[in-house]
Amino acid sequence: MDAWGPERVVCVSDRRTGMRGVLVLDNTARGTGKGGTRMSANLTVREVARLARTMTWKWAAVDLFHGGAKAGILGDPNAPNKEEILRAFARALADQVPEHYVFGLDMGMAESDAAIFVDELRSRGVSTGLPRCLGGTPYDQLGVTGFGVAEAVDAATRHLGGELTGSRVVIQGFGAVGAHAARRLVELGATVVGVSNAEGTVSDPDGLDVERLLTLRAEAGDSGIRDYGLRLAPVDDALLLDCDVLVPAARQDVIDRDLAGRLSARLVVEGANLPTSPEAREVLHARGVAVVPDFIANAGGIIAAAYSMDARNSAFTVDESRIFDMVSAKLRPNAVAVLEDSVRRQCTTYDAALAMAQDRVREAMRMRGQLRRDGQAVRRLSA
Ligand SMILES: NC(=O)C1=CN([C@@H]2O[C@H](COP(=O)(O)OP(=O)(O)OC[C@H]3O[C@@H](n4cnc5c(N)ncnc54)[C@H](OP(=O)(O)O)[C@@H]3O)[C@@H](O)[C@H]2O)C=CC1
Numbered sequence: 001m002d003a004w005g006p007e008r009v010v011c012v013s014d015r016r017t018g019m020r021g022v023l024v025l026d027n028t029a030r031g032t033g034k035g036g037t038r039m040s041a042n043l044t045v046r047e048v049a050r051l052a053r054t055m056t057w058k059w060a061a062v063d064l065f066h067g068g069a070k071a072g073i074l075g076d077p078n079a080p081n082k083e084e085i086l087r088a089f090a091r092a093l094a095d096q097v098p099e100h101y102v103f104g105l106d107m108g109m110a111e112s113d114a115a116i117f118v119d120e121l122r123s124r125g126v127s128t129g130l131p132r133c134l135g136g137t138p139y140d141q142l143g144v145t146g147f148g149v150a151e152a153v154d155a156a157t158r159h160l161g162g163e164l165t166g167s168r169v170v171i172q173g174f175g176a177v178g179a180h181a182a183r184r185l186v187e188l189g190a191t192v193v194g195v196s197n198a199e200g201t202v203s204d205p206d207g208l209d210v211e212r213l214l215t216l217r218a219e220a221g222d223s224g225i226r227d228y229g230l231r232l233a234p235v236d237d238a239l240l241l242d243c244d245v246l247v248p249a250a251r252q253d254v255i256d257r258d259l260a261g262r263l264s265a266r267l268v269v270e271g272a273n274l275p276t277s278p279e280a281r282e283v284l285h286a287r288g289v290a291v292v293p294d295f296i297a298n299a300g301g302i303i304a305a306a307y308s309m310d311a312r313n314s315a316f317t318v319d320e321s322r323i324f325d326m327v328s329a330k331l332r333p334n335a336v337a338v339l340e341d342s343v344r345r346q347c348t349t350y351d352a353a354l355a356m357a358q359d360r361v362r363e364a365m366r367m368r369g370q371l372r373r374d375g376q377a378v379r380r381l382s383a
């Protein structure tokens with residue numbers, strides 16, 4: 001805990017289903033808590049709190065008016081009783097949604113899971129990421145976040161004087177974010193030379209056939225890459241493959257100080273939340289490796305979520321193509337701005353991005369009377 005938050009941590013459990021979960025509202029000075037809901041077999045409260053904090057900065061960085069929050073369920077996302085667990089989780093948090101928090105999609109969750117939350121609580125307003133037939137914007141199926149990550153890669157590459165045509169990209173994680181980033185990167189001219197999932201890594205220095213990988217994924221889920229026809233190398237090989245651009249798009253804490261000193265990419269664009277440790281950021285900065293931080297590069301999902309929440313509350317029809325335009329229009333300049341600020345201020349891109357986001361959150365807290373003159377928080381939501 002610090003002066004930014006969290007404002008509220010709600011741990012919930014249900015003996016009958018074995019459900020165990022947590023909601024963290026980090027900082028809601030700029031609006032209702034919003035961030036996806038994660039389901040993972042080794043989830044911790046600390047992990048959810050770190051992700052909620054990232055959401056605080058992410059909303060501020062795109063200058064949209066929601067607060068930072070995240071929810072998580074401890075469990076296997078492929079468990080046969082997942083629906084029961086989701087229903088128990090939704091019931092346990094019924095008094096928090098949608099007033100304080102709106103469910104959404106993160107690792108281990110899909111559009112059909114958002115539909116269960118809505119069914120259990122009888123209100124479309126409790127979750128984003130719903131299927132179209134329930135009036136939602138299925139941002140994982142549409143691949144909005146991955147699209148935005150690829151747009152950030154392109155903007156950063158151009159800003160650094162290069163071009164994507166001929167650039168060799170490696171993507172760690174071939175889920176909602178990684179797979180759609182790969183698709184858009186190929187459209188933009190890049191050559192994807194490696195992708196991985198939790199099972200292993202496939203790579204080809206001459207370029208992988210991303211269309212075929214996407215077809216395999218559609219047929220067999222994320223694990224489809226094992227059927228690509230190349231030897232599956234160990235999971236950890238992906239980050240050290242020879243490439244120009246690295247896109248971590250799986251879990252947090254995968255790039256540590258040691259790896260930062262050895263990876264070959266000249267540009268790292270963070271599709272995952274929190275993939276790089278603070279020490280690793282310093283090493284990358286010292287080595288001249290440009291980094292577009294998570295809350296700048298992967299904000300496509302929240303732009304889609306915000307758009308769909310507005311659409312739900314009004315009569316206008318959702319135009320999905322507009323979401324992609326909005327993502328591009330927000331993320332490209334943000335990616336360039338943090339690279340420029342980092343040079344101007346001689347700090348890491350993360351610190352440059354953080355300064356921009358913190359200024360906006362601090363101002364909202366000040367206007368709401370949550371800060372003393374010396375900048376200390378004086379008022380908190382009760383736990
Ligand atoms: N979905 C969204 O809109 C957003 C997601 N993010 C972040 O992006 C990241 C990915 O999320 P998302 O794509 O939605 O999640 P998914 O659950 O759709 O996909 C996760 C992918 O990561 C793979 N994976 C898991 N562990 C490893 C590992 N050790 N090495 C390589 N790959 C691994 C999984 O493989 P397997 O299938 O084999 O388990 C799967 O391919 C997360 O950090 C999330 O917080 C950020 C912003 C928005």
Ligand SMILES: O=C(O)CCC(=O)C(=O)O
Nearest residue numbers: 034035036104105301302
């Ligand atoms: O807010 C959401 O529902 C999805 C976006 C998200 O969780 C994230 O950006 O990490």
